[in-house]
Amino acid sequence: MKLLQELIEIDATSSVPVYLQISNAIIAGIRQGKLRKGLKLPGTRELGALLEVNRMTVVAAFQELDAQGWIELRARQGTFVKAVPPLLAPLRIMRQTTPAGFSETVGFSYDKKRILPVATSDFQSTHRLVFNDGFPDIRLAPIQELGAAIRNLSRRSVNRKYLQYGGAQGTLLLRQTLAELLCDTRGLAVTPENILITKGAQMGIFVAGSVILKPGDEVIVGKPGYNMADITFRQLGARLNEVSVDGDGIDTAKVEQLCKKKKIRLLYVIPHHHNPTTVTLSPERRMHLLHLAAQYKFAILEDDYDYDFHYASRPIMPMASHDSRGNVVYVGTLTKTFAPAVRFGFIVAPADFIQTATYFRKTVDTQGDSFMEHAIAELYRDGTLTRHIKKSVKLYRERRDHFCDLLKAELPGHLDFTIPDGGMSVWARFRADLKKVSPRAFEKGLVIKDGTSYDSGRAKYNAVRLGFASLDLKEQEQAVGILKGILGTV
Amino acid sequence: MKLLQELIEIDATSSVPVYLQISNAIIAGIRQGKLRKGLKLPGTRELGALLEVNRMTVVAAFQELDAQGWIELRARQGTFVKAVPPLLAPLRIMRQTTPAGFSETVGFSYDKKRILPVATSDFQSTHRLVFNDGFPDIRLAPIQELGAAIRNLSRRSVNRKYLQYGGAQGTLLLRQTLAELLCDTRGLAVTPENILITKGAQMGIFVAGSVILKPGDEVIVGKPGYNMADITFRQLGARLNEVSVDGDGIDTAKVEQLCKKKKIRLLYVIPHHHNPTTVTLSPERRMHLLHLAAQYKFAILEDDYDYDFHYASRPIMPMASHDSRGNVVYVGTLTKTFAPAVRFGFIVAPADFIQTATYFRKTVDTQGDSFMEHAIAELYRDGTLTRHIKKSVKLYRERRDHFCDLLKAELPGHLDFTIPDGGMSVWARFRADLKKVSPRAFEKGLVIKDGTSYDSGRAKYNAVRLGFASLDLKEQEQAVGILKGILGTV
Structure with missing residues (x-):
C-alpha cells in the first residue's frame, strides 16, 4: 500500500485524466519490477481513499489496466498483477532503455489536438461476462x-x-x-x-x-x-x-x-x-x-x-x-x-x-x-461461410429470445427495450444511473458500458447496447443475475 | 477482328486514357460472352493499325488486361483471353445486371479531382519473368x-x-x-x-x-x-x-x-x-x-x-x-x-x-x-522468422552478385549501375529509351517498367529498379538474355 502511494503521484493540473495517471503509474511499477506478478492490488474503495480520489476513478483505472492486459480480475478474490510475458523481461528492457534514452515525448511541432481522441481498446477484459456492443460469439468462428x-x-x-x-x-x-x-x-x-x-x-x-x-x-x-x-x-x-x-x-x-x-x-x-x-x-x-x-x-x-x-x-x-x-x-x-x-x-x-x-x-x-x-x-x-451464417442465425435467434425473456422476467421496471428484428444486441434504456451500475457490475465480474459513448452533446440516453449473441444461455443468466443484484440496490 | 473493331469505340475527347478505353472495351466483351475463353487476340501492331492508334497504346492496354487477369500471354504464341472463373458466369451477371440497372456513374456531387490517381495493380502479370521494384521471392515465403x-x-x-x-x-x-x-x-x-x-x-x-x-x-x-x-x-x-x-x-x-x-x-x-x-x-x-x-x-x-x-x-x-x-x-x-x-x-x-x-x-x-x-x-x-531472414539474406546475396555479374558481362555499355549494399534491386540507368524497351520486352515475355514512375516533374532519369531477389539464377539469365536481344536492336 505504501509502495502504491509512492508510485502513484497525481497531478491535478495535468491534461492527462486522473484515471490514466493512476493506470500509467501502475504499468510503470509493473514494468520496473516493483509490482510483481500475482501481487494483489487493494480494493477500489481502499485505493480511492488512499489516493484521495473518487472510487469510480480507481475503477476506471482498473478497467483500463484490464483492457490493456496488465491485471486480472478474479471473481470474489480481487485484482491481481498479471504475468508479464517472458519476452518482456522487465529489468532487461529497463536496463536497455536507460542508456540509449529513447525520448518520451516528441521533439517536433505538430497540432496534436487535430486528432480526436477515441477509446482504442474497448471491450477487452479478462472478465468472462462481457456485454459488448453486439459482436458474434468467437467460439463459433470458423x-x-x-x-x-x-x-x-x-x-x-x-x-x-x-x-x-x-x-x-x-x-x-x-x-x-x-x-x-x-x-x-x-x-x-x-x-x-x-x-x-x-x-x-x-x-x-x-x-x-x-x-x-x-x-x-x-x-x-x-x-x-x-x-x-x-x-x-x-x-x-x-x-x-x-x-x-x-x-x-x-x-x-x-x-x-x-x-x-x-x-x-x-x-x-x-x-x-x-x-x-x-x-x-x-x-x-x-x-x-x-x-x-x-x-x-x-x-x-x-x-x-x-x-x-x-x-x-x-x-x-x-x-x-x-x-x-x-x-x-x-x-x-x-x-x-x-x-x-x-x-x-x-x-x-x-x-x-x-x-x-x-x-x-x-x-x-x-x-x-x-x-x-x-x-x-x-x-x-x-459453402462453409453460408453454412456458418445459417447455423449462427439459428443460434443467435434462440439467444435473442432467451435474453429478451430474461430481461422481462428478471428486470421488470428497471429498463425499457424493444425486441430487435436482428443483429446481436438489445438497446436497453435504464432507470438507474448507468454510471453507477457499470463500475459495480465490473467489480462483480460483469463488463457493461456506462452508456456515455452513446450520448451526443446534451443528449443523454442512459442507455446501452447489450450484446447477447456472444453469451450462451447460461452466461446470459449469470450476467442478468449480476445486474439484478445491483439494480435492486442502486 | 471485325468484332473487336465493333467492340472498341475510341472517344478521343474522353478524359479516360485511350489505352484504358481499349482495355475496358475488351473486358466488357469478355464479360458479355462475345470474346470467349481461349480466343487469340490480334498482335499489338495489327490491332494498333485497325484502331488507328499507336502500337504502344495497344501494348499498354494489354499490360492493363494482363495485370487485371483477363488475358494470358504465352511466349511465342500470342495473347489469349483467359478463363473467367466459373462463379462469374458472364451471361448470368449480365442478365441480372440489366433489370436492376445498377448505375454506372455516381449521382452525387463530389470533387473527384482531389484524389490523386495512382497505379493500383502494378507488377501483376502472367509473365514468368518480372523485374519488379525489389520484392522478395514469394517461393521462399514461410x-x-x-x-x-x-x-x-x-x-x-x-x-x-x-x-x-x-x-x-x-x-x-x-x-x-x-x-x-x-x-x-x-x-x-x-x-x-x-x-x-x-x-x-x-x-x-x-x-x-x-x-x-x-x-x-x-x-x-x-x-x-x-x-x-x-x-x-x-x-x-x-x-x-x-x-x-x-x-x-x-x-x-x-x-x-x-x-x-x-x-x-x-x-x-x-x-x-x-x-x-x-x-x-x-x-x-x-x-x-x-x-x-x-x-x-x-x-x-x-x-x-x-x-x-x-x-x-x-x-x-x-x-x-x-x-x-x-x-x-x-x-x-x-x-x-x-x-x-x-x-x-x-x-x-x-x-x-x-x-x-x-x-x-x-x-x-x-x-x-x-x-x-x-x-x-x-x-x-x-525463431522461424529469424532463420528465414538468415536464409534469405544468404540467397539474395548470391542472386545480387550473379545478377550484377550478368549485367556487366552481357549488357556492357547499355546501362550504368552501382552494386547495392543491400535490398532487392539494382538501380539501372539505361542508354536506350526505356519507353521503347519496356513494350518490346513485354512482348518477349519480360516485364520491365518504362521508368516514368521514377521521374518527377521535369527530371527524367530513364532508369528503372531491376528487382533481382525474386528471380533465381536461371531466370536472371533468361531475363538479361531478353534485354540483350532488345538493346542490340533499339
Missing part, C-alpha cells in the same frame, strides 16, 4: 476452416502468386464471389468493378468519407448514432447535422428540411438494426431518402454491417438495390460473419467511384492481405 | 509455417480471445516481441508503448503523415524519391520540396538551406537502400539531419523498409536509435521479410505520438487482424 483453407492454398505452388502484391482494389476472385453473392442475396446487380475490398466496415466509412468529403462539408447523421462514424466524419473536417432516429429510423422529413437550408454532401445511415437503437428504417423512408438524394445530389453512405443476421422475417433489401441513379455508396463487412479480428469488408458503388476510392486506398495501406482474401473467397465458394 | 502457427493457435480455446476486437495499437504480444527485437538488432531501446502495428510500411507513412501534416505544410523529400510516399503527402495537402539525392543520400546542406527559408514540418528519408537509387545515407549526413531536426523542430519520417536485407557489412543503425530528442518517427515493415500479401508493419516513436497515431488509426480501420498478429509473433518467438 477459424479451423480458415486455417485449413490457408493450408490448402499454400500447398499448391500455383497459389503462391497470391503472396505477391495484388491490386489495391482486392483479389479478383473475392470480388467476383461477393458480386455473385450480393446479386443473389441482396439484389445488388453488381460486377467486380463495383466492389472495393476493405479492412472491415470502418475502412469503408473512412475511405468513402475521405473521397467524398472536404473540410467544412455538411454531413447528416442519426441521433443517437454510431459513434465511430461520427468521429470519422468530424476527423475529416465535416460539419455534423444530427437528425433524430425514432422507431422507423432516421426522420426523413427533418432530412428534407435540412436539404432546403444547406448543401448536404453526405448522409450516413444504418437502415438495418441501426446502431445503437436496432430499429429498421421503414420502406417509405428509404424511398424518401433515395428521392431526396437524387434531388439534392448528396451521397447516401449505407452501412449494412449485419445484414446477414435477421431473425424476424426476410431482411429488407438494401437501399443500394433500388438506387438507379448512383446516389448510394454501400458498405458491408465480414466481421460479424466471421470474427472481429478477421478484418474484411467491402464498398459497393458505381465503378467510377470505386476507381477513385481505390486510388485513395492505395495511399492508406497499399492493398489487403490477398492470400487471406483468396482463402476467404474459397470459404464462400465451398 | 507461408506453410504461418498456416501451422494459425492452426496451432486455433487449437487451444484460450487463444480464441484473439478473434475478438483487440486494441487499435496492435496485439500486445507482437508489440512486445518487436520491442525486444528492435532493441537487440537495431539499437532501439523501446517498449510496447512506443510501437503501433500497421498494415505494411505504407500505412505507417499514411498514419504518421496524417497526424503530423496539415494542408499547406512543407515537406522535404528526396529526388529521385519514393513515388508512393510523395503521392501520399500530396494527397494530404502538403507542399513537396525536393532535395537531390547523391551517392551519400539526401543532400543535407540543401536541407539546411530550405530550413532557413521556410517552416519545414516533416522530412521523409530512406537511409538504407534508398528507393529508388539504393544508396545509403552517410553517417555524417544522418547526424546532420538529426541536428537540423532538433534545431528547426521538424519530424524525420525514417522509412527503413528493408533493414533486414544487408549484404555488405553490418547495416548502419537507424537514425531513430541516435535520436534522444524525439524527432524521428520510424517506419518498418514485415512485407519484405515475409511476403507482400502479408500486410504487417510498424511505427516506432515517442509514446505520446503513438497514442495520437493510435486514435487516428482507429478511424482508418479499427485495428489489425489480431489473430494473425499473434501468429506472426509466435513465428518470431520460436
Whole structure:
C-alpha cells in the first residue's frame, strides 16, 4: 500500500485524466519490477481513499489496466498483477532503455489536438461476462476452416502468386464471389468493378468519407448514432447535422428540411438494426431518402454491417438495390460473419467511384492481405461461410429470445427495450444511473458500458447496447443475475 | 477482328486514357460472352493499325488486361483471353445486371479531382519473368509455417480471445516481441508503448503523415524519391520540396538551406537502400539531419523498409536509435521479410505520438487482424522468422552478385549501375529509351517498367529498379538474355 502511494503521484493540473495517471503509474511499477506478478492490488474503495480520489476513478483505472492486459480480475478474490510475458523481461528492457534514452515525448511541432481522441481498446477484459456492443460469439468462428483453407492454398505452388502484391482494389476472385453473392442475396446487380475490398466496415466509412468529403462539408447523421462514424466524419473536417432516429429510423422529413437550408454532401445511415437503437428504417423512408438524394445530389453512405443476421422475417433489401441513379455508396463487412479480428469488408458503388476510392486506398495501406482474401473467397465458394451464417442465425435467434425473456422476467421496471428484428444486441434504456451500475457490475465480474459513448452533446440516453449473441444461455443468466443484484440496490 | 473493331469505340475527347478505353472495351466483351475463353487476340501492331492508334497504346492496354487477369500471354504464341472463373458466369451477371440497372456513374456531387490517381495493380502479370521494384521471392515465403502457427493457435480455446476486437495499437504480444527485437538488432531501446502495428510500411507513412501534416505544410523529400510516399503527402495537402539525392543520400546542406527559408514540418528519408537509387545515407549526413531536426523542430519520417536485407557489412543503425530528442518517427515493415500479401508493419516513436497515431488509426480501420498478429509473433518467438531472414539474406546475396555479374558481362555499355549494399534491386540507368524497351520486352515475355514512375516533374532519369531477389539464377539469365536481344536492336 505504501509502495502504491509512492508510485502513484497525481497531478491535478495535468491534461492527462486522473484515471490514466493512476493506470500509467501502475504499468510503470509493473514494468520496473516493483509490482510483481500475482501481487494483489487493494480494493477500489481502499485505493480511492488512499489516493484521495473518487472510487469510480480507481475503477476506471482498473478497467483500463484490464483492457490493456496488465491485471486480472478474479471473481470474489480481487485484482491481481498479471504475468508479464517472458519476452518482456522487465529489468532487461529497463536496463536497455536507460542508456540509449529513447525520448518520451516528441521533439517536433505538430497540432496534436487535430486528432480526436477515441477509446482504442474497448471491450477487452479478462472478465468472462462481457456485454459488448453486439459482436458474434468467437467460439463459433470458423477459424479451423480458415486455417485449413490457408493450408490448402499454400500447398499448391500455383497459389503462391497470391503472396505477391495484388491490386489495391482486392483479389479478383473475392470480388467476383461477393458480386455473385450480393446479386443473389441482396439484389445488388453488381460486377467486380463495383466492389472495393476493405479492412472491415470502418475502412469503408473512412475511405468513402475521405473521397467524398472536404473540410467544412455538411454531413447528416442519426441521433443517437454510431459513434465511430461520427468521429470519422468530424476527423475529416465535416460539419455534423444530427437528425433524430425514432422507431422507423432516421426522420426523413427533418432530412428534407435540412436539404432546403444547406448543401448536404453526405448522409450516413444504418437502415438495418441501426446502431445503437436496432430499429429498421421503414420502406417509405428509404424511398424518401433515395428521392431526396437524387434531388439534392448528396451521397447516401449505407452501412449494412449485419445484414446477414435477421431473425424476424426476410431482411429488407438494401437501399443500394433500388438506387438507379448512383446516389448510394454501400458498405458491408465480414466481421460479424466471421470474427472481429478477421478484418474484411467491402464498398459497393458505381465503378467510377470505386476507381477513385481505390486510388485513395492505395495511399492508406497499399492493398489487403490477398492470400487471406483468396482463402476467404474459397470459404464462400465451398459453402462453409453460408453454412456458418445459417447455423449462427439459428443460434443467435434462440439467444435473442432467451435474453429478451430474461430481461422481462428478471428486470421488470428497471429498463425499457424493444425486441430487435436482428443483429446481436438489445438497446436497453435504464432507470438507474448507468454510471453507477457499470463500475459495480465490473467489480462483480460483469463488463457493461456506462452508456456515455452513446450520448451526443446534451443528449443523454442512459442507455446501452447489450450484446447477447456472444453469451450462451447460461452466461446470459449469470450476467442478468449480476445486474439484478445491483439494480435492486442502486 | 471485325468484332473487336465493333467492340472498341475510341472517344478521343474522353478524359479516360485511350489505352484504358481499349482495355475496358475488351473486358466488357469478355464479360458479355462475345470474346470467349481461349480466343487469340490480334498482335499489338495489327490491332494498333485497325484502331488507328499507336502500337504502344495497344501494348499498354494489354499490360492493363494482363495485370487485371483477363488475358494470358504465352511466349511465342500470342495473347489469349483467359478463363473467367466459373462463379462469374458472364451471361448470368449480365442478365441480372440489366433489370436492376445498377448505375454506372455516381449521382452525387463530389470533387473527384482531389484524389490523386495512382497505379493500383502494378507488377501483376502472367509473365514468368518480372523485374519488379525489389520484392522478395514469394517461393521462399514461410507461408506453410504461418498456416501451422494459425492452426496451432486455433487449437487451444484460450487463444480464441484473439478473434475478438483487440486494441487499435496492435496485439500486445507482437508489440512486445518487436520491442525486444528492435532493441537487440537495431539499437532501439523501446517498449510496447512506443510501437503501433500497421498494415505494411505504407500505412505507417499514411498514419504518421496524417497526424503530423496539415494542408499547406512543407515537406522535404528526396529526388529521385519514393513515388508512393510523395503521392501520399500530396494527397494530404502538403507542399513537396525536393532535395537531390547523391551517392551519400539526401543532400543535407540543401536541407539546411530550405530550413532557413521556410517552416519545414516533416522530412521523409530512406537511409538504407534508398528507393529508388539504393544508396545509403552517410553517417555524417544522418547526424546532420538529426541536428537540423532538433534545431528547426521538424519530424524525420525514417522509412527503413528493408533493414533486414544487408549484404555488405553490418547495416548502419537507424537514425531513430541516435535520436534522444524525439524527432524521428520510424517506419518498418514485415512485407519484405515475409511476403507482400502479408500486410504487417510498424511505427516506432515517442509514446505520446503513438497514442495520437493510435486514435487516428482507429478511424482508418479499427485495428489489425489480431489473430494473425499473434501468429506472426509466435513465428518470431520460436525463431522461424529469424532463420528465414538468415536464409534469405544468404540467397539474395548470391542472386545480387550473379545478377550484377550478368549485367556487366552481357549488357556492357547499355546501362550504368552501382552494386547495392543491400535490398532487392539494382538501380539501372539505361542508354536506350526505356519507353521503347519496356513494350518490346513485354512482348518477349519480360516485364520491365518504362521508368516514368521514377521521374518527377521535369527530371527524367530513364532508369528503372531491376528487382533481382525474386528471380533465381536461371531466370536472371533468361531475363538479361531478353534485354540483350532488345538493346542490340533499339
